[in-house]
Amino acid sequence: MKVTIIGSGYVGLTTGVALAYIDHQVTLLDIDQQKIERLANGEIPIYEPGLKELLEDAKKNISFISSWDSFDPTTDVVIIAVGTPMRENGDADLSFVEAVAKSIGQRLISEKQPIIVNKSTVPIGSAAYVKSIIEQQCKKRGLQIDINVGSNPEFLREGVALVDTFYPDRIVIGADNKMTANQLQQLYSTILHQEYKPHDSLPKPKDYTESVLHITNTTSAEMIKYAANSFLAMKISFINEFANLAEKVGADIQEVAKGIGLDKRIGSKFLHAGIGWGGSCFPKDVLAISLTAEQYGFEMSMLKSTIEINNRQREWVIKKLQETLQTIRGKTIGILGLSFKPNTDDLRNAPSIDIIHKLIELGATVKVYDQIAMINFKNQYPALPLEYAEQVEDVFEEAHAVALLTEWKEFQKLDFEKTSSKMKRKIMIDGRNAFNSDAFKKAGYTYVGVGR
Ligand code: UGA
Numbered sequence: 001m002k003v004t005i006i007g008s009g010y011v012g013l014t015t016g017v018a019l020a021y022i023d024h025q026v027t028l029l030d031i032d033q034q035k036i037e038r039l040a041n042g043e044i045p046i047y048e049p050g051l052k053e054l055l056e057d058a059k060k061n062i063s064f065i066s067s068w069d070s071f072d073p074t075t076d077v078v079i080i081a082v083g084t085p086m087r088e089n090g091d092a093d094l095s096f097v098e099a100v101a102k103s104i105g106q107r108l109i110s111e112k113q114p115i116i117v118n119k120s121t122v123p124i125g126s127a128a129y130v131k132s133i134i135e136q137q138c139k140k141r142g143l144q145i146d147i148n149v150g151s152n153p154e155f156l157r158e159g160v161a162l163v164d165t166f167y168p169d170r171i172v173i174g175a176d177n178k179m180t181a182n183q184l185q186q187l188y189s190t191i192l193h194q195e196y197k198p199h200d201s202l203p204k205p206k207d208y209t210e211s212v213l214h215i216t217n218t219t220s221a222e223m224i225k226y227a228a229n230s231f232l233a234m235k236i237s238f239i240n241e242f243a244n245l246a247e248k249v250g251a252d253i254q255e256v257a258k259g260i261g262l263d264k265r266i267g268s269k270f271l272h273a274g275i276g277w278g279g280s281c282f283p284k285d286v287l288a289i290s291l292t293a294e295q296y297g298f299e300m301s302m303l304k305s306t307i308e309i310n311n312r313q314r315e316w317v318i319k320k321l322q323e324t325l326q327t328i329r330g331k332t333i334g335i336l337g338l339s340f341k342p343n344t345d346d347l348r349n350a351p352s353i354d355i356i357h358k359l360i361e362l363g364a365t366v367k368v369y370d371q372i373a374m375i376n377f378k379n380q381y382p383a384l385p386l387e388y389a390e391q392v393e394d395v396f397e398e399a400h401a402v403a404l405l406t407e408w409k410e411f412q413k414l415d416f417e418k419t420s421s422k423m424k425r426k427i428m429i430d431g432r433n434a435f436n437s438d439a440f441k442k443a444g445y446t447y448v449g450v451g452r
Contacts, residue, residue: 001024001025001076001077001183001186001187002024002025002027002072002074002075002076002077003016003019003024003025003026003027003075003076003077003078003079003187004026004027004028004029004071004072004075004077004078004079004114005019005026005027005028005029005078005079005081006029006030006078006079006080006081006082006100007029007030007080007081007082007083007096007100007120008028008030008032008035008036008039008045008064009046009081009082009083010046010048010156010158010161011081011119011120011154011156012028012030012079012081012082012119013028013039013044013045013046013048013051014048014051014156014161014162014165015079015081015119015154015165016028016062017051017054017055017058017062018054018162018165018166018191019187020055020058020059020061020062021054021057021058021061021196021199022190022191022196023061023190023196024061024187025061026061026062026063027062027063027064027065027070027072027075028062028063028064028065029065029066029068029070029071030064030066031066031067031068032066033066035066036064036065036066037066039055039064040064042055042056042059046345047343047344047345047346047372048158048159048161048162048344049159049160049162049343050162050199050201050202051161051162053199053200053201054162054199054201054202057199068103068106068107071103071104071107073107073108073109073112073113073114074109074111074112074114075114076114076115076183077114077115077116077117077183077184077187078104078114078115078116078117079117079119079152080097080100080101080116080117080118080119080120080130081119081120081154082096082097082100082120083096083120084096084097084120084121084122085284086283086284086287086288089291090287090288090290090291091123091288091291092121092122092123092284092288094122094123094126094129097118097120097122097126097130098133101116101129101130101133101134101137102133102134102137104116104134104137105133105134105135105136105137105138106137106141108134108138108143108145108147109143110143110145113145113147113148115148115149115150115179115180115183115184116130116131116134116147116148116149116150117149117150117151117152117184118130118149118150118151118152118222119152119153119154121153121154121225121226121229121281121284121285122151122222123222123288123292124219124222124223124226124292125219125222126151126222127149127150127151127174127176127218127219127222128149128218130149131147131148131149134147134149135147148175148176148177148179148180149180149218150173150174150175150176150180150181150184150218150221151172151173151174151175151218151221151222152171152172152173152174152184152221153172153174153221153222153224153225153228154225155168155169155170155172155225155228158279158280158341158343158344158346159341159342159343159344160343162202163202163205165191166191166198166199166202166204167204167205167208167211168191168211169211169212170211170212170213170214171188171191171192171211171212171213171214172214172216172221172224172225173185173188173213173214173215173216173221174215174216174217174218174219174220174221174222174224175215175217175218176217176218181215185213185215188213191211192210192211192213193210194210225285226285226288226289226292227289229281229282229285229286230285230286230289230303230306232270232277232282233277233282233285233286233306233310234302234303234306235270235271236270236271236272236274236276236277236310237276237277237305237306237307237309237310237313238271239253239257239271239272239273239451240273240274240276240309240310240313240450240451241309242256242273242451243273243450243451244451246451246452247451247452251451252451252452253273253433253450253451253452254273254433254451254452256451257271257272257273272432272433273433273450273451274313274431274432274433274450275313275314275316275317275351275355275405275431275432275450276309276310276311276313276314276351277310277340278340278341278348278349278350278351279340279341279346279348279349279350280346280348280349282349283307283310283349284349286303286306286307287307289303290303290304290307313351314351314354314355315358316431316450317351317355317403317405317429317431318355318358318359318362320429320448321333321359321401321403321427321429323448324401324427324429324446324448325400325401325425325427328359328362328363328364329362329363329364330363330364330365331364331365331400331401332364332365332366332367332398332399332400332424333359333364333365333366333367333399333400333401333402333403334366334367334368334369334389334395334396334397334399334401334402334403335352335355335356335366335367335368335369335395335402335403335405336369336370336392336395336402336403336404336405336406336408336411337352337369337370337373337404337405337406337407337408337411337432338350338352338368338370338373338374338376338377338405338406339352339370339372339373339406340352340406341406341407342406342407342408342409343408344372344373345372345373345375345376346373346376347373347376347377347380350373350405350406351405351431352368352377352405352406353381355403355405356368356384356386357384360384360385360386365387366385366386366387367386367387367388367389367394367395367397367399368386368387368388368389368395369388369389369391369392369394369395370406370408371392371408371410373406374388392410392411392414393414393418393419393422396419396420396422396423397422397423398422398423398424399422399423399424399425400423400424400425400427401425401427401428401429402419402423402427402428402429403428403429403430403431404428404429404430404431404432404434404435405431405432406432407432407434411434411435412434412435416428416439416440416443416445417442417443420443420444420445425446426443426444426445426446427445427446427448428440428445428446428447428448429448430447430448430449430450431450432450433449433450433451433452435447435449437449437452
């Protein structure tokens with residue numbers, strides 16, 4: 001099929017390259033000319049493992065354009081994957097989606113129209129909204145056409161976005177008529193039936209069977225996205241709430257998580273206690289859907305608590321540092337990891353931002369290390385008086401305590417016995433329960449994990 005994707009962020013780019021790999025003819029449109037030039041040269045402007053290699057092998061099926069003048073109105077499908085950032089009041093800012101819908105409406109022709117798909121996370125009702133904008137634009141040019149707009153939410157996790165694309169648990173298609181549903185089903189048919197040769201860098205996971213296709217109307221599909229992210233965020237806040245109690249009563253939250261996760265109705269995933277969730281999706285989506293409920297006159301109190309628990313959880317690191325060091329002023333604190341989770345350079349809503357600001361406010365000297373996200377951090381917070389460590393070991397130099405905020409695999413390889421000799425006091429605050437506490441105890445550290 002001929003597919004045009006609008007927006008080359010995480011979602012648009014990953015989807016575009018994947019669809020090109022399974023032999024669709026993809027055009028990726030982004031008005032950021034610089035980004036498009038880099039992509040056309042095979043460069044990937046974001047950090048996403050495997051994407052560069054996949055683009056290399058899919059490049060015959062993908063082209064990059066930066067102007068709406070090159071938009072092909074006869075394409076089969078247009079996927080809208082532009083950003084929907086959060087407004088100050090928590091609402092989704094739809095201005096990019098609106099601009100795209102307008103641009104599409106100004107270019108469609110009477111002979112053939114593509115199916116338009118919202119892939120960005122958009123408020124409930126957005127399929128109808130996009131349809132109305134496009135149709136209005138067509139009408140202005142004397143074209144009375146009925147446009148089909150579907151919803152196809154993405155469930156990609158940053159850092160493993162390609163694995164999630166090629167081996168999804170489910171594909172959700174929201175369509176308000178059969179034709180739209182059929183076209184979108186066809187778009188994903190190769191992935192649904194696993195009828196492609198997996199890329200060398202993306203072997204099929206051993207336990208993967210097959211994706212479930214869930215077809216529903218656009219409104220339900222739009223809600224599925226919010227409900228899924230809210231549920232996952234709630235699951236994490238739930239285990240963190242229990243972690244706090246576990247610390248009081250002397251239980252080990254990891255044992256508790258294992259014990260409940262073995263119940264298939266609960267499941268073991270997303271029960272990892274730590275300093276809470278961040279990123280570009282959970283915070284934005286949980287808040288946005290709560291606001292939608294408010295517009296309908298009720299409060300989603302479960303989601304309100306989910307957010308509150310998460311905000312509180314970030315204070316855990318500070319609390320533990322105060323408990324172990326008492327005064328933070330004048331102390332040197334090493335920070336391992338800055339991104340909101342491993343395998344990404346994304347800092348959006350990362351717990352590290354709040355924690356580091358608080359440490360500085362409390363008068364600490366802060367040394368940080370993150371092999372990928374450090375450059376972004378430096379660019380985004382140039383005024384913060386931080387020491388950026390050149391090597392991970394430097395974080396331990398003269399430190400009174402080191403706190404792990406992002407569980408990069410690389411940190412597991414550290415020789416903590418060796419690093420301890422550089423420290424003023426041997427304290428490890430493991431904000432992600434990433435380490436085996438025994439190794440630290442053996443090396444003479446005071447080890448503090450979450451809910452352990
Ligand atoms: C999330 C969802 O997992 C995707 O399915 C969804 O498509 C995406 O949002 C989106 O809406 O675009 P992502 O934000 O990339 O993906 O990150 P996750 O892997 O879900 O992690 C979110 C946060 O939860 C991270 O800060 C992570 O550290 C934290 N987390 C995760 C925990 O604290 N404990 C856990 O057990 C799992």
